[in-house]
Amino acid sequence: METTAILVKAGQLLLSLSILVVLHELGHFIPAKLFKTKVEKFYLFFDPWFSLFKFKKGDTEYGVGWLPLGGYVKIAGMIDESMDKEQMNRPPEPWEFRSKPAWQRLIIMIGGVTVNLVLGFLIYTMILWHWGEKILPVENVKYGIHTDSVGYSIGLMEGDKIVAVDGKKPEDFRDITKGVILDEAKTIQVIRDGQQLDVHIKDGFVGGTIRKKGAIAAVRLPAVIDTVIAKVKKEETPAYKAGLLAGDTVLAINGQPVHYFHEISKLVVKDSGKTVTVMVKRGADTITKSAKIPAAGYLGVNVFPDRHLDFVTKRYTFGEAIPAGFTTAIETLVDYVKQLRLIFVSKEVKASESLGGFMAIGNLFPSEWDWQSFWTLTALLSIILAFMNILPIPALDGGHVLFLIYEIITGRKPSEKFMEYAQIVGMVLLFGLLLYANGLDIWRAITGK
Structure with missing residues (x-):
């Protein structure tokens, strides 16, 4: 990947996480202040040993740390990741977290998750209002599909037109893979040679699809060159060197007929x-060019689906975008929970193939800055951050919430020593998972798997 693309992806990831972390911590900070609880620190990113920037206003030190793994607010009288035992050994002060009623402490702790859920909903609402929703109806996939070995294994074939999954017509063609994997569909209805038939999904299909990191089927497109890529890693592409042009239609490569774009690859x-001959139609002429294909195996041409298929953009008024944004946020949350469920209950899905760290998240962003993609992914990450933080694991917000609910129900507060040990266990688990996920990223980058 070119340096510029890497920097663009990293910049989008950093900005997105900064927005999410600051607003999440504000969700804790604001109710803490409302309940007159002292907040000692408010930091974007972590600051072990030193910070990049800081200033103090009132009782609170505001700053930016150098370790971009999140952020935090340090609330006085609370057992958190700072593990400030000295403060906890002193008698509680009225402005400390531990001195506040349980219901106030509960509101402070769920504040971050609440903000992330509301933020995801608001972003989706604004996206739908400003850009609308671009979908590809299944009936508009006029050239049919192409698939790989995983799709072939269950009976899908080149040119099939998918019309339904388990008898339900998907609103968008891109929902097909999601529906098959997350909803564990048993059949796909396709039209083949003018007849509708059922394709039965076999065991092992979900795991195979995840390992392939792709869709079960992609749209088939005509072999028209929409753009010629000039350079890849500062090297001119074969297509550019050969003089291929946007608008050319590829007819054959080394004498092998080409009908659809995916056949070129x-x-x-x-x-x-090797050096290959590329026969193209340019206007009324048929032209043959020679191209030296590099070891990486690419020609250097692109095709854009929206230039050849009829996408539909659904437009929303602001009033319509509000419930649609709420629905999208809920569907995003439900889909994410289903994905996690697959990791734990499906024998076909392995954690090592599904988990990822910051590199995996960064690669979700496009290599060119696109605000619609940026905000869509930020909304997704906000929903994910909310769910992960509310899990009942010590050191996460959900762990504190669990102990507070226990206190409210029983009237007994867990001992500070118990809370301290629980915090340590939670931090070990979280750092272990963090190292594992990012280690997988590094392993995949090294091995290419």
């Missing part, structure tokens, strides 16, 4: 490291 990969 298959033929080029087969001849990696």
